[in-house]
Amino acid sequence: MAADVPAPPGPDAFDSVLDAIGGTPLIRLARIAPRVYVKAEFLNPGGSVKDRAALAMVLDAERSGALPPGGLIVEGTSGNTGIGLAIVAAQRGYRLTVVVPDKTSSEKTAILRAYGAEVVVTPGAVPQEDPEHVRQVARRVAADRGGWLADQYDNPANPAAHRATTGPEIWRQTHGRITHFVAGVGTGGTVSGAGAYLKEVSGGRVRVVGADPEHSVYSGGDGSPYLVESIGHYRHPDTAEDVWPRSYHRGVVDHVEAIGDRESILTARRLAREEGLLLGASAGTAVAAALRLAARSAPDALIVVVVPDSGRSYLSKYYDDGWLLRLGFPVGHAAGPTVADVVGPLPAPPPAVPATASVGEALADRHPAALRPVGPRRPGSPPGSLSVAEVTGTLDVAELRRLVTAGTARPADPITAHVTDPLPTIGITESPAAARARLGTREAAWIVVDGRIAGSLRNGQLG
Structure with missing residues (x-):
C-alpha cells in the first residue's frame, strides 16, 4: 500500500474486494437438520465458492509470468468461475472473455456482462472433441488472441485454493469436531482441496x-x-474419450452420493422456505446428500456441506413455477387438476430410436407406443430414460409399419426420411389448460416427467 494512502480503519475493512473473498460463515440447518452446517460460499463477493479458485489461479499466473499486466484472461465455465474471474480482472486491470454453455442461466450471463466481461455462448450438448465444446472454444480464443487460459478443470491452483483456505476455515470453525465433509463435484477442486486438508489434519477421521x-x-x-x-x-x-478434470482427485473422496434433479431442486426450494437460505440447485444436491448422510450417521456426527452459490442466479429456473411445471416437476399443492389426472397411469416410457437406426431396427422393438422419440440410446441407461435435451426428432412407428406392409419402405432403409421434428412437451404436473395452450393445433406432444420423456398424448386427450 502506498505510504500516502491510509490503512483500512479496522479488521472488518478491506483494502479491496479481493480481500473479502473467503472467510464465509458456517450456518446450522436449525429446522431441517441440526447436525448439518452449511459453509455459506454464496456470501463471497461474486456470490459463489468459485471466487476462491478464480483469485488463486490469477495470482498463480501472475507469479509465474503466464499472465502479463493488462493481459487477457479466457475461461470456459458454467458461469460462476467466470464471475469470480470478472471480479478479479476488474480489480487488477485485466480483460476477460468467458465461454459458457447455452444452458447457463440468463442471470449468470447478465452478471458477467455487468462486470464488463465478453461472453461467448456455445452449445453445451456436444462431445468433448467437438470444436464448439466450451473448453475447445476457450482454448481457441486464448490461442487466437494471445490470452491466458485459466483452465479451472486442470489448473492445480484450483484445488490448492481450497486446501489453503476452505479446509482450514472449516476445521477452525468446528473446533476440529467435523466428522463428515460434503461438497458437490464439478471441476472437483472444492471437494479435492478442502477434503484433502480435512483428512490430513484429522488423521483420516x-x-x-x-x-x-x-x-x-x-x-x-x-x-x-x-x-x-x-x-x-x-x-x-x-x-x-471421456477425460475427467485433473482438479478432481478421486482418491480423496470416500463416497459419491447420486441425487436426482427432483430431489436437488425441491431441497433447494425447501431451504429457502424453511431455513431462509436462497441457494442454487447444486447446493440442493449437496444438502440432499448431507441429509441422507445425517439420517444414517451416529448421533454425535457433525456434517459440514459446501453450498456453492445463491439462488438469485437461478430465479428464471429452479424458483420459477412455470419453468418447473413445463418440465414435469412438482411445485407444491396443485390448484386444480393436472395433466397426470387427465391422462391417468402412463405405460413404460418409450425407448429412444437412434437416429442411425434402420427401418427394421426401429420396428424390432415391440414397445406399444405409436410415437417414439429419436435420440441416443446410452449404455447403462434405464429403459426409456431420455432427457428432453437429447430428443432430435419423432418417429411414427405405426405409420412406418404401415409403409413396410405396403412395400413403400424396406427394413434396410434408414429411418432418416421418416423422422419428423420433435414434438412439443407437456409437463405431467402442469394444468391441462396450460398444456392445451402450448399444444395449439399440433397433433401430439411428449409428456415429460422430471425433464425426461415419459410418453406421448394426442391432441384432444386433454379435453
Whole structure:
C-alpha cells in the first residue's frame, strides 16, 4: 500500500474486494437438520465458492509470468468461475472473455456482462472433441488472441485454493469436531482441496462425500443431461474419450452420493422456505446428500456441506413455477387438476430410436407406443430414460409399419426420411389448460416427467 494512502480503519475493512473473498460463515440447518452446517460460499463477493479458485489461479499466473499486466484472461465455465474471474480482472486491470454453455442461466450471463466481461455462448450438448465444446472454444480464443487460459478443470491452483483456505476455515470453525465433509463435484477442486486438508489434519477421521447428479458419470450415471447447473460430469454419446478434470482427485473422496434433479431442486426450494437460505440447485444436491448422510450417521456426527452459490442466479429456473411445471416437476399443492389426472397411469416410457437406426431396427422393438422419440440410446441407461435435451426428432412407428406392409419402405432403409421434428412437451404436473395452450393445433406432444420423456398424448386427450 502506498505510504500516502491510509490503512483500512479496522479488521472488518478491506483494502479491496479481493480481500473479502473467503472467510464465509458456517450456518446450522436449525429446522431441517441440526447436525448439518452449511459453509455459506454464496456470501463471497461474486456470490459463489468459485471466487476462491478464480483469485488463486490469477495470482498463480501472475507469479509465474503466464499472465502479463493488462493481459487477457479466457475461461470456459458454467458461469460462476467466470464471475469470480470478472471480479478479479476488474480489480487488477485485466480483460476477460468467458465461454459458457447455452444452458447457463440468463442471470449468470447478465452478471458477467455487468462486470464488463465478453461472453461467448456455445452449445453445451456436444462431445468433448467437438470444436464448439466450451473448453475447445476457450482454448481457441486464448490461442487466437494471445490470452491466458485459466483452465479451472486442470489448473492445480484450483484445488490448492481450497486446501489453503476452505479446509482450514472449516476445521477452525468446528473446533476440529467435523466428522463428515460434503461438497458437490464439478471441476472437483472444492471437494479435492478442502477434503484433502480435512483428512490430513484429522488423521483420516473426517469422511469426505461427493454429491453428484444421478446421471453424471462421477457417480456411475449414464452421462446424459441433467438440469442442475455447475455440478457433475456430462458425457455426450459421441465422446471418443471421456477425460475427467485433473482438479478432481478421486482418491480423496470416500463416497459419491447420486441425487436426482427432483430431489436437488425441491431441497433447494425447501431451504429457502424453511431455513431462509436462497441457494442454487447444486447446493440442493449437496444438502440432499448431507441429509441422507445425517439420517444414517451416529448421533454425535457433525456434517459440514459446501453450498456453492445463491439462488438469485437461478430465479428464471429452479424458483420459477412455470419453468418447473413445463418440465414435469412438482411445485407444491396443485390448484386444480393436472395433466397426470387427465391422462391417468402412463405405460413404460418409450425407448429412444437412434437416429442411425434402420427401418427394421426401429420396428424390432415391440414397445406399444405409436410415437417414439429419436435420440441416443446410452449404455447403462434405464429403459426409456431420455432427457428432453437429447430428443432430435419423432418417429411414427405405426405409420412406418404401415409403409413396410405396403412395400413403400424396406427394413434396410434408414429411418432418416421418416423422422419428423420433435414434438412439443407437456409437463405431467402442469394444468391441462396450460398444456392445451402450448399444444395449439399440433397433433401430439411428449409428456415429460422430471425433464425426461415419459410418453406421448394426442391432441384432444386433454379435453
